[in-house]
Amino acid sequence: MRSLSTANVEFCLDVFKELNSNNIGDNIFFSSLSLLYALSMVLLGARGETAEQLEKVLHFSHTVDSLKPGFKDSPKCSQAGRIHSEFGVLFSQINQPDSNCTLSIANRLYGTKTMTFHQGKNVTVDMMYQIGTFKLAFVKELQMQVLELPYVNNKLSMIILLPVGTANLKQIEKQLNSGTFHEWTSSSNMMEREVEVHLPRFKLEIKYELNSLLKSLGVTDLFNQVKADLSGMSSTKGLYLSKAIHKSYLDVSEEGTEAAAATGDSIAVKSLPMRAQFKANHPFLFFIRHTHTNTILFCGKLASP
Template sequence: MNRQKFSDAKENFLQRRYGVSLGRRYALAAASVVLFSVLGCSQVDSNKSALAQSSLPQPETPLQKKTANSDTKIVGSNNKFGFKLFSQVLKGNVGEKNVFISPLSVASALAITYNGANGSTQQAMAKTLELQGMNLPDINSYYAVALKQLLENPDAKVQLSIANSLWANQDVSFAPDFLKRTQDFYHAKVSNLNFQDAAASTIINNWVKENTKGKIPQIVEKIEPNQVLFLINAIYFKGNWSQKFDKSQTAQYPFYVTPGRRKQNPMMSQKGDYRYYESEEFQAISLPYGKDGKISFYIFLPKQNSNLKAFYQNLNVENWEKWIAQFSKQKGFIRLPRFKTDYEVTLNDALKSLGMEEAFSSKANFSGMGKGKNFAISEVKHKTFVEVNEEGTEAAAATSVGIVATSFRQEPEPFKMIVDRPFFCAIRDNQTGSILFMGSIIDPH
């Protein structure tokens, strides 16, 4: 079958399935979502009654023809949520230790959870996740198409994988439509487990370990008696610099953890043409990965007369977009530390502070997950890993949303940039603008 006939066949299939006509530009993407929904069902254990015995219905709303405008809006929302979350995690932490999170991982895990929320719980989550005014089909379609097609494997020298999974207690039935959406749009592995079995947490952790290439071996430590569901996102990234650092140029230089405390650290150096931006408060550089530079490592270094605390007071999505737009090609020299760090945080308090408190309480309304039981979020746990060296960067993240059953309803001159003091960094997909990771590096080691 030639390409034209194949494309026409897909569009006819989508018209019969959803009753809408999609432009050819979107037919391939939409068809891949439909195909995965069929294949994804095979991941459910056939001998488990909670999931496999359900006859999965059609989605409540047809897959919409998406526009670039809706994509841009959701990317902006995710980034805005990411900066808000980062700010909450940093509170009381600036200057003390490294912080490194994946806003995309947290947003993805919570987006799946959002599919089961109703009423005031849904409204609270929409406000926290910056999703007000957006309909669920557009949100789900964005994750289905953009995350898999735009972010995954963008370059031969860049590995980027995004995986989702849903682990259900075999003793609890969940709404078939909720489960189907996690498969259709989030390509999630859906499985039943006996949560009373001590091996259940090992099975979940092995999935996380596999999908982060061993960088995050554990996310679930203990399964409580009232635990009914885990929604997990895992992201793995490995990119070689477009211009690798020469290892022979790496040498020990001082890094000032605080103005009065310095330590020797291996520092990598090189000269070249870079996308660069400088303001009165900081220097910033974009170090691209791979052949095409679709993803970059961004470093924002406060100047000597400033510090990270002052920088973070101005770090928000509006300023971020303004700064990114002002980067321009410039010759220069960069010296930065080689470092490796891992980080973990429970996000309950941060998310509650951002407006999601109801979702953790007995008033939570997750009736979209299933009838007959009342559900609430028990814990949102987040773990990350990052290593930056002469070859490039390797990073991973995992986010687990635990659900429990509740008993109640409810050409200038060449610049010189010496990164010898605490700095902010981010890994950004330059095609979509999505921020994959962001961090505060206080003490590289």
Template sequence: MDSLSTANVEFCLDMFKELSNNTVGDNIFFSPLSLLYALSMILLGARGNTAEQMEKVLHFNHVAELLQPEFKDSAECSQTGRVHSALGALFRQINQPDSTSTLSAANRLYGTQAIAFHQGKSVIVDMMYQTGTFKLAIIQEPQMQVLELPYAGDKLSMIILLPAGSAALEQIEKQLNVKMFYTWTSSSNMVERDVEVHLPRFRLEINYELNSLLKSLGMTDVFNQIKADLSGISSAKGLYLSKVLHKSYVDVNEEGTVAAAATGDNLVVKRLPIRTQFMANHPFLFFIKHTGTNTILFCGKLASP
């Protein structure tokens, strides 16, 4: 499912950049996988130019031919049908019956202290800290630390992109694309180290109406009552997509990181004598992913706790 996970990352970063441009200085949090699945159901009934626009925005236009044989031979023989079948299989893989999570992530970070968040602003937040062995990358251009915190028996993880030195978060956002994301988080860069992690408590609950954002990405016809072609859903005239509403929630505290719903296992780590400090006391980007499929479940920016 590599092609599908790549489409997921591409769509995620497109969405993030549009949200970041439209909400300068604000927190961001959304689930690209949830949006992909919801919009793919509309795509099943889309035809003509409406379908082409949606496939391009969702990065499905080059996915179907790369899917594994079982999806090519699916009863739903259309390209969109194969992609939708693969998405369904992906959801089943993430939500396996024996899984300790349901689109959720959990971990415990012990200890708290108050600290200033974001230099130049008088914001004091409660910070949590923990020492342990984690995968950490030190990137020189732009300067940043990339930390991976494993959750739920290593099935999920949170990746944090934290500016370092004189670098600003805007520099990371500017260079962020699929190629750079894969490079920064590659196994050649992410090395296991003994790390002292300082992470703020934060809770985000954000609602978006995404019509204008999706239009700006190129998905225009489906929102137009005259141009929309959803004849695969109904032969009735004038059928179109009126609104795309998205709500997501994340809570990071001593009890763990909860995205959407449940709580997972505690993290057990070994201690080593030399520690690297990871001090998240200024704005950062974070991604919660399913490690088995490299699928990004949630994406966010913490600008103000």
């Protein structure tokens, strides 16, 4: 399961950086787990160079490395098949028989205040606020706060990366990778404390056509009618992927969130007053993740509410 989680985080951040570079100044939101799963289904039917490109972009080399000696080339269980079995275990942990699309914050953000959101130009927005006990860390090197808002069942949480002081989000984005993400959000670096949280209400509904993004990452043959090898799906010649489209929706309000689709000198718990302030009145990054497996379900950037 750890190998799939690692692939998920690395693929998520690859996609985020591509979207971020191609949509400068815009809000970003997508489901990394949905994309990973959809492309892994294509991988089941891919062969040759097409399959190799997909495996590399999806970072499934981690799953190969975790296989026992002699099992990697086993005809009884292909690598793609094993990946799907891991997905099955993961989804069984995430999904509950009575689950729905609405995720309720464990400590709901009651009340609203009007506040200025600084985004190059200032706009007035409704900010939710509450005083509660949350996990919080401060990354000194980047002047960044890391806040975790748990959902009711404690299986999922929202992680927010917020620059503070004179820092800006570009500095965080430049340093963001799978290693730093795990380091910044690890339980050893997050301390529970009383926090006054200010978070804007926001809704995001974004649709992406991902052909060019996936090509940039290295999946090229899949979109080429001549080069694509999907012979594991069908013997029909000329089978290829014509278009990859991803659409996701997010609504963050007082009622919760509705969504569809290491230690070191650089990290420390800041010496804060008895009550810490977390004021998200400027652009930030956020992630909704499965706590037990550290799998990222959704990733986004709020540039403007």
